[in-house]
Amino acid sequence: MSFTITCPICGERDVYEFHFGGRDRGPPPSHDNLTIEEYLRYAQFRTTRTEAQLEWWFHSNGCGSWFTTWRNPANNREEKPQEMSNDQQ
Amino acid sequence: MSAVFRRSPIIFDRKAVEKKGSLGWEVVLEFEGEGGGPWLVDLSHLQxxxxxxxxxxxxxxxxxxxxxxxxxxxxxxxxxxxxxxxxxxxxxxxxxxxxxxxxxxxxxxxMTDAYCMLAVVGPETPCVMEHVSNLDLFKPGRKMPFLTQGPIMHIPAQVVTLDAGCVLMSFSRGYGQSFADAILHAASGCGLRPGGKSVFNKRFFQKHE
Incomplete structure (x- = not known):
């Protein structure tokens, strides 16, 4: 398995130069009235998706930067969700 | 007062013909039997x-x-x-x-004492680099010199492509000797051999002065 990731500084590179940082789940929930269940759901639960998602990547063997990029785990291509692509057209 | 003594992480298995002391480093200017290149030059002493x-x-x-x-x-x-x-x-x-x-x-x-710096010098430099990295170090249309940050033989390195015949690689000092041995072995088919600092000086300073 191999595909490419586009680093904002170094450009398109082999995925083996990177470390995966997980799906971008947005900011943590507010601590006001936060229950343990809600916090654990945010911190521990992961969803397996077959559509484009925003992900964190770390260019460990290159420039050492953290960045987010859209990737579809079903085909490992860097692509935005269909609705975002339509909005841009 | 005793003088500072600094040692490069790399020792080439060649006899030095000419040496020079510089800021505590012993810099080899020329090795025996350097031949016609390409050369691998140890520049770890550069500040x-x-x-x-x-x-x-x-x-x-x-x-x-x-x-x-x-x-x-x-x-x-x-x-x-x-x-x-x-x-x-x-x-x-x-x-x-x-x-x-x-x-x-x-x-x-x-970072002088934390990093190791090597240069590949000579017209066969692209041939040498193709043996040790899949990075696009001689991208057509990209204005030289330029910096590429990526792995050379799986070692994170900063590579400056000065021109088509001169590349500078810097990486953590601990990899130095293994890195030099590996690149000399991998690119032996291109004729890569150790070169003194004079080889780099001739190539670089004649071009940039």
Whole structure:
């Protein structure tokens, strides 16, 4: 398995130069009235998706930067969700 | 008072014909049987700094202009300044023996003793680099010199492509000897062999002076 990731500084590179940082789940929930269940759901639960998602990547063997990029785990291509692509057209 | 003694992480298995002392380093200027190249030159003795500033564009470390884009490299006053990202640049003094006092400002970090630097010199340089990396170090249309940050033989390295016949690689000092042995072995088919600092001087300073 191999595909490419586009680093904002170094450009398109082999995925083996990177470390995966997980799906971008947005900011943590507010601590006001936060229950343990809600916090654990945010911190521990992961969803397996077959559509484009925003992900964190770390260019460990290159420039050492953290960045987010859209990737579809079903085909490992860097692509935005269909609705975002339509909005841009 | 005893003199400072500094040692390169790399020892080539060749007899030195000419040596020179410089800031505590013993620099080999010429090896026996250097031949016609390409050459692998140990430049670990060259002074090098990492420079970090929030507003990098508005600064001038050592009086040097900072490149505007990451990956760009400027050669000024025998110094090479390469921009790594939004806030950091790498500065290398390419001339042996120029003692430059490290600025006490917090933006400077002296990396000379932490890094190993090697140069591949000679017209067969692309052939040598193809044996050890899949990075596009000679991208057509990209203005030389430029910086590439990526793995060489799986070792994170900063590679400055000065021109089609000269590449500088810097990486953590601990990899030095293994790296040199591996690249000499991998590119033996291209005729790669150790070269002294004079080989680099002839190539670089004749072109940039």
């Amino acid at each position: 090098r700094w990492d420079y970090q500033h929030m507003e990098l564009d508005s600064t001038a470390p050592f009086g040097l202009s900072v490149p505007a884009e990451p990956g760009q490299v400027f050669i000024q006053n025998d110094k090479c300044i390469a921009r790594m990202n939004r806030t950091q640049a790498m500065i290398t003094c390419l001339r042996t023996g120029d003692s430059i006092e490290t600025r006490r400002a917090v933006e400077f970090t002296d």
